[in-house]
Amino acid sequence: MSATASAAACVSSTAKLAVKPSLSSRSPLPSVISLSFNSRSRDIPRRRLILVTCTTGEGAKPTVLVAEKLGEAGVKLLENFANVDCSYNLTPEELNTKISLCDALIVRSGTKVGREVFESSRGRLKVVGRAGVGIDNVDLSAATEFGCLVVNAPTANTIAAAEHGIALLASMARNVSQADASVKAGEWKRNKYVGVSLVGKTLAVMGFGKVGSEVARRAKGLGMRVIAHDPYAPADRAHAIGVELVSFDEALKTADFISLHMPLTPATSKMLNDETFAKMKKGVRIVNVARGGVIDEEALVRALDAGIVAQAALDVFTKEPPAKDSKLVQHERVTVTPHLGASTMEAQEGVAIEIAQAVVGALNGELASTAVNAPMVPAEVLAELKPYAVLAEQLGRLAVQLVAGGSGVKNVKVKYASARATDDLDTRLLRAMIIKGIIEPISDVYVNLVNADYTAKQRGLRISEERVALDGSPESPLETITVQLGNVESKFASALSESGEVKVEGRVKDGVPHLTKVGSFEVDVSLEGSIILCRQVDQPGMIGTVGRILGESNVNVSFMSVGRIAPRKQAVMAIGVDDMPSKETLKKIGEIPAVEEFVFLKL
Numbered sequence: 001m002s003a004t005a006s007a008a009a010c011v012s013s014t015a016k017l018a019v020k021p022s023l024s025s026r027s028p029l030p031s032v033i034s035l036s037f038n039s040r041s042r043d044i045p046r047r048r049l050i051l052v053t054c055t056t057g058e059g060a061k062p063t064v065l066v067a068e069k070l071g072e073a074g075v076k077l078l079e080n081f082a083n084v085d086c087s088y089n090l091t092p093e094e095l096n097t098k099i100s101l102c103d104a105l106i107v108r109s110g111t112k113v114g115r116e117v118f119e120s121s122r123g124r125l126k127v128v129g130r131a132g133v134g135i136d137n138v139d140l141s142a143a144t145e146f147g148c149l150v151v152n153a154p155t156a157n158t159i160a161a162a163e164h165g166i167a168l169l170a171s172m173a174r175n176v177s178q179a180d181a182s183v184k185a186g187e188w189k190r191n192k193y194v195g196v197s198l199v200g201k202t203l204a205v206m207g208f209g210k211v212g213s214e215v216a217r218r219a220k221g222l223g224m225r226v227i228a229h230d231p232y233a234p235a236d237r238a239h240a241i242g243v244e245l246v247s248f249d250e251a252l253k254t255a256d257f258i259s260l261h262m263p264l265t266p267a268t269s270k271m272l273n274d275e276t277f278a279k280m281k282k283g284v285r286i287v288n289v290a291r292g293g294v295i296d297e298e299a300l301v302r303a304l305d306a307g308i309v310a311q312a313a314l315d316v317f318t319k320e321p322p323a324k325d326s327k328l329v330q331h332e333r334v335t336v337t338p339h340l341g342a343s344t345m346e347a348q349e350g351v352a353i354e355i356a357q358a359v360v361g362a363l364n365g366e367l368a369s370t371a372v373n374a375p376m377v378p379a380e381v382l383a384e385l386k387p388y389a390v391l392a393e394q395l396g397r398l399a400v401q402l403v404a405g406g407s408g409v410k411n412v413k414v415k416y417a418s419a420r421a422t423d424d425l426d427t428r429l430l431r432a433m434i435i436k437g438i439i440e441p442i443s444d445v446y447v448n449l450v451n452a453d454y455t456a457k458q459r460g461l462r463i464s465e466e467r468v469a470l471d472g473s474p475e476s477p478l479e480t481i482t483v484q485l486g487n488v489e490s491k492f493a494s495a496l497s498e499s500g501e502v503k504v505e506g507r508v509k510d511g512v513p514h515l516t517k518v519g520s521f522e523v524d525v526s527l528e529g530s531i532i533l534c535r536q537v538d539q540p541g542m543i544g545t546v547g548r549i550l551g552e553s554n555v556n557v558s559f560m561s562v563g564r565i566a567p568r569k570q571a572v573m574a575i576g577v578d579d580m581p582s583k584e585t586l587k588k589i590g591e592i593p594a595v596e597e598f599v600f601l602k603l
């Protein structure tokens with residue numbers, strides 16, 4: 001299980017939660033989407049954040065390290081926004097040294113971005129941009145753990161890769177590269193290089209994604225019968241272009257040609273091996289423009305020598321570049337190219353622009369549509385949820401400050417009250433912000449949408465989410481958010497609910513987040529600046545007395561509200577303040593005879 005998946009698994013839900021597109025079923029967004037707002041955590045002024053936080057000071061340009069050749073247009077785009085360091089062919093040691101000075105890194109398939117890169121960056125690296133599709137050279141678990149967003153450019157090289165697949169298919173069938181070498185060596189062997197025809201033959205496309213389906217479309221045009229194996233591809237998409245989806249074994253058994261187009265994952269690693277070659281039709285021909293690791297290369301040599309595989313055409317290898325004396329590369333029935341699938345002028349310009357836009361957007365605090373290790377939240381959903389995301393963070397921040405030192409926070413219960421249908425409310429963003437609010441005031445960790453679930457799991461935080469279905473208008477996504485911390489003592493006893501949990505509740509009013517409940521007391525204070533909560537005997541003059549003490553200390557009051565159980569009994573006063581009161585001022589408030597307890601909370 002990936003770190004992201006295992007982290008997500010710790011987040012339990014007491015009601016069915018709306019889960020929008022998962023990481024594996026991302027729907028492309030129309031453009032990058034922006035959500036940035038101010039956070040005042042730990043005195044860091046006005047940070048723009050939601051997805052990533054660029055550590056560069058206000059006004060200073062971030063630094064982007066481009067570690068592999070990137071199209072000119074992409075470099076120009078980056079230069080408009082950042083200091084761009086194009087340093088190619090770095091050794092791993094040089095990369096590790098440079099990375100601590102960089103906010104973003106752009107690579108292709110030739111750079112291994114392992115855990116040590118994230119460790120060496122010491123928190124500065126916020127975005128890794130993969131200028132292409134395959135992210136098997138990036139340690140996604142480490143990236144997630146370090147809160148580093150990984151984005152790729154998944155569409156711009158699709159056609160180039162498909163065309164290269166077809167080029168290899170046709171040149172393999174007609175011995176083009178072998179015949180070319182022979183003629184150049186002064187030979188003229190017309191009988192030796194008799195090929196096989198494509199028309200009427202069966203091609204099995206393994207991995208019916210973007211590239212696979214484009215290969216299928218082109219192969220149909222060449223008169224081939226095309227079948228495909230892909231456990232996750234919808235059958236209707238295949239049928240629409242006249243392709244039949246079949247089982248893995250059926251594909252192996254039937255195909256005259258096999259073309260590989262799946263990602264390299266633990267499940268696809270060495271999926272063509274001795275056992276699977278043995279199931280293939282004798283004389284099968286294989287094309288690999290996906291990843292070398294999906295074939296057991298030694299087994300392929302055995303299958304070629306045994307005559308099971310007649311020919312292979314390979315663009316990718318387990319180790320790149322492969323060893324000079326590689327038996328596979330040197331095999332006379334194997335055609336090879338040096339990972340050229342994406343290497344057309346057009347694809348490289350496209351990929352460069354796609355990745356530059358994604359990296360600039362991410363450094364600006366925007367949510368990229370091609371994020372690989374963060375949830376996709378569509379633009380319109382994000383815009384709507386923005387004030388609720390602020391509310392969620394502030395409630396988390398308030399709740400954790402109400403916990404008495406030494407209590408330890410383990411159980412977090414979140415209730416979302418909404419008139420919306422469950423499927424219309426994606427709570428991942430809100431959950432991330434609550435986690436951020438809870439963890440940041442009590443640690444040095446920066447939490448963002450990338451690492452929120454992971455960080456919660458690391459800290460043993462168990463989050464349960466519950467939906468409360470309301471009648472009424474579903475116009476606004478949420479009525480209230482309630483955050484409860486269980487099994488803790490509170491430094492402000494009135495914040496405890498009847499069942500003994502620290503409880504705060506809030507809602508968004510006219511676009512502004514408000515605190516509306518503390519424990520069982522109703523209050524109403526806008527969540528801006530900081531808050532003093534004060535429980536006192538309900539009696540005349542209290543507001544004036546506290547207001548005067550704050551006024552004398554030049555502390556500006558932005559909001560005040562009193563919630564009481566009954567007249568002349570207990571009341572909780574919530575006072576919003578723009579400035580931090582001094583210790584003496586707070587002491588004076590505590591000394592008012594009617595005040596039973598009070599607490600100062602920083603937002």
Ligand SMILES: NC(=O)C1=CN([C@@H]2O[C@H](COP(=O)(O)OP(=O)(O)OC[C@H]3O[C@@H](n4cnc5c(N)ncnc54)[C@H](O)[C@@H]3O)[C@@H](O)[C@H]2O)C=CC1
Nearest residue numbers: 134161207208209210211230232261262263289290341342
């Ligand atoms: N040689 C080169 O220069 C290039 C190589 N590629 C590689 O091509 C491959 C495909 O890229 P795209 O089509 O853009 O990705 P994609 O994500 O659109 O398609 C991959 C497909 O593989 C399927 N798949 C996953 N596990 C599978 C399994 N066990 N068996 C069969 N199918 C499985 C997925 O369901 C998906 O439909 C990737 O490995 C990518 O890295 C892509 C571009 C250029």
Ligand SMILES: O=C(O)C(=O)COP(=O)(O)O
Nearest residue numbers: 108109110132133134342
């Ligand atoms: O996009 C991919 O997955 C590729 O394999 C292309 O790799 P490259 O960017 O050419 O190193």
